[in-house]
Amino acid sequence: MLDIRKPIAWLHIVLGIMLAAYGYTGGAADLRPVGIMPVNVNVVWGIVMLLFGVIMLSIVTLAEVQAKIDSEKSLTETSGES
Amino acid sequence: MDTAPSTSAAAIDYAVIAVYFIFVLGIGFKLKKNMKTSDDFLLAGHRIPAWVTGLAFLSANLGAIEVMGMAANAAQYGIMTAHFYWLGAIPAMVFLAVFMMPFYYKSKIRSVPEYLRRRFNEPTRALNAISFAVMTVLMSGINLYAMAIVFQFILGWPIDLSIWLAALVVLAYTITGGLTSSIYNEVLQFFLIIFGLLPISIMGLAKFDGWDKMKAALPNPAFAHLWQNTISGANPMGCDLIALFAGLGFVLSFGYWCTDFLVVQRALAAKDLHAARMTPIIAAFPKILFPILTVLPGLVAVIVIPQLGSNNQGLSFNMAIPLLMGAMYPHGLFGLGLTALLASFMSGMAGNVTAFNTVWTFDIYQSYIAKNKSDAHYLWMGRLATGVGILISVMAAYLVSSFPSIMDYMQLIFSFFNAPLFATFLLGMFFARTTAWGAFWGLTLGIVGAIVHYVMTVNGQVHYASVMAGNFHRSVVAWTICFVATVAISFITKPKPKHELTGLVWGMEIEEKGEANNQDHNPCPAVDSYLIERPLKFYQKPGFVGIVLIVVTTYLNLLFR
Numbered sequence: 323m324l325d326i327r328k329p330i331a332w333l334h335i336v337l338g339i340m341l342a343a344y345g346y347t348g349g350a351a352d353l354r355p356v357g358i359m360p361v362n363v364n365v366v367w368g369i370v371m372l373l374f375g376v377i378m379l380s381i382v383t384l385a386e387v388q389a390k391i392d393s394e395k396s397l398t399e400t401s402g403e404s
Numbered sequence: 405m406d407t408a409p410s411t412s413a414a415a416i417d418y419a420v421i422a423v424y425f426i427f428v429l430g431i432g433f434k435l436k437k438n439m440k441t442s443d444d445f446l447l448a449g450h451r452i453p454a455w456v457t458g459l460a461f462l463s464a465n466l467g468a469i470e471v472m473g474m475a476a477n478a479a480q481y482g483i484m485t486a487h488f489y490w491l492g493a494i495p496a497m498v499f500l501a502v503f504m505m506p507f508y509y510k511s512k513i514r515s516v517p518e519y520l521r522r523r524f525n526e527p528t529r530a531l532n533a534i535s536f537a538v539m540t541v542l543m544s545g546i547n548l549y550a551m552a553i554v555f556q557f558i559l560g561w562p563i564d565l566s567i568w569l570a571a572l573v574v575l576a577y578t579i580t581g582g583l584t585s586s587i588y589n590e591v592l593q594f595f596l597i598i599f600g601l602l603p604i605s606i607m608g609l610a611k612f613d614g615w616d617k618m619k620a621a622l623p624n625p626a627f628a629h630l631w632q633n634t635i636s637g638a639n640p641m642g643c644d645l646i647a648l649f650a651g652l653g654f655v656l657s658f659g660y661w662c663t664d665f666l667v668v669q670r671a672l673a674a675k676d677l678h679a680a681r682m683t684p685i686i687a688a689f690p691k692i693l694f695p696i697l698t699v700l701p702g703l704v705a706v707i708v709i710p711q712l713g714s715n716n717q718g719l720s721f722n723m724a725i726p727l728l729m730g731a732m733y734p735h736g737l738f739g740l741g742l743t744a745l746l747a748s749f750m751s752g753m754a755g756n757v758t759a760f761n762t763v764w765t766f767d768i769y770q771s772y773i774a775k776n777k778s779d780a781h782y783l784w785m786g787r788l789a790t791g792v793g794i795l796i797s798v799m800a801a802y803l804v805s806s807f808p809s810i811m812d813y814m815q816l817i818f819s820f821f822n823a824p825l826f827a828t829f830l831l832g833m834f835f836a837r838t839t840a841w842g843a844f845w846g847l848t849l850g851i852v853g854a855i856v857h858y859v860m861t862v863n864g865q866v867h868y869a870s871v872m873a874g875n876f877h878r879s880v881v882a883w884t885i886c887f888v889a890t891v892a893i894s895f896i897t898k899p900k901p902k903h904e905l906t907g908l909v910w911g912m913e914i915e916e917k918g919e920a921n922n923q924d925h926n927p928c929p930a931v932d933s934y935l936i937e938r939p940l941k942f943y944q945k946p947g948f949v950g951i952v953l954i955v956v957t958t959y960l961n962l963l964f965r
Binding site: 324326329330332333334336337340341344345363364367368370371374 | 416419420423424427430431434435456588591592595596599603607733734735736737740
């Protein structure tokens, strides 16, 4: 069955890149964050989301690799017996 | 800020929303091939790990009501709104995990009404199944309507378009992937809701240079206190200790978190008993912090948007969060915020619809309309019920639009149905003498009592300081009537024989060795391995983690007293 961590990771990676790129290219020229924060909110938050996505993806990839190693191990063990 | 913030979405905002829709629909279609039996579709086939069910457990409640309603409440009543979390939800979730979940999970019931049939009788189950089915589609309609209102005021979309569009998307992913798809999307939505809402709180605190200075800026200093003047009831919420502890803390919160099938269903989908018990416990940790996402923005809104709460519908308390997003978020982040709202509406709606289709298919259709059909037939019926449930939700959304206040209407429904039901469950699970007819008439009288009490409140015979205080007191009344009537009638009617109660009542657990389970009439003949809890380290036990949760919650109550 589908591992839900994968779509979660990719969604945050895609949205993070979209936000950060939009903020970086000056797309957020409108002054809506009424001078509350001295930073480009889109860039900062985009990077935070991107990082979250990347961490999630590495966790799920590690788990998959581990599962693959385990199943190969049990495969060689059973073939050794026969 | 002089007028309501002008808000229009840019291309980037729509792009963010579009990406989200693609993922939501993708999950539904990816899961479609796994849906082979009615169990897969309606119950997620007992396959899901605890952290997923835990987050879905939370997210199914993170609908419009939670996000917008709690912020609206905070703007109206101040930080006392956090009582819904720190006095109500957390203790109730711990109670569910430690005491009630073993009965739900081990008795292999498919729904809460089914427990009532096994423990009591058919009429009790029918009463609960029908009232629950009505309640869920109404709730789902409320979510749909709230979303349509937001998108009308923020983006200028026509109400009809918003309602039908959201209904179609929810239909697409629930009809393909069933409960699994709903649960998976709820987890996805959980993270999005956090990423979309958290910047409001961060920016709010940054704007005022921290909590202490923000407190000073509040229009009413009592808005910063949880427990000030709670003995006299002279606080913003107008609630005395009885209303808070007995009404909100005990009856309403325990009633909702421990007996509402929408919530319990998520834990029942867990892969084994331990995962099922850990579901509310895992959910409770983020839940403790949720006031940061809901109550805090409400407080920011009262300061930043002083005309909030006026009669203009676009400036009603319910609009606190959308208005703040419009005022604070740049394009891009604004799209993410809208996506978070959209996600919360859809997870609230999908949660209700997936609970509705299960209760309809198993507790009404299979029990009273078409018995002994093939599983494929019930799978088909589950899908049909999903479609029909969504259609009724759409109609309910139009119905709700004629009511002046969504939140009052909703708490009212809860005090009618969930409050007395909790007394029935407490007695059913912990008092073996409770009889079937005692439960049925107790529950009926509790519901009738709540309705009579409501009519008396409307007519002015009973008076409360606020609508909320009235709801809390009404739930105490309904609970007490149900409790007393159930006990009284139980003593004059015949109890069920003991062997029929095995596994359903405290102190009558299923024998795990299996030798006492050979009788033919025993409803639980064999104990499956996933029903036995493996030996646990002390820190893995629900009871221990529950105590940690209670300590942290008590500390927060003292911190903001």
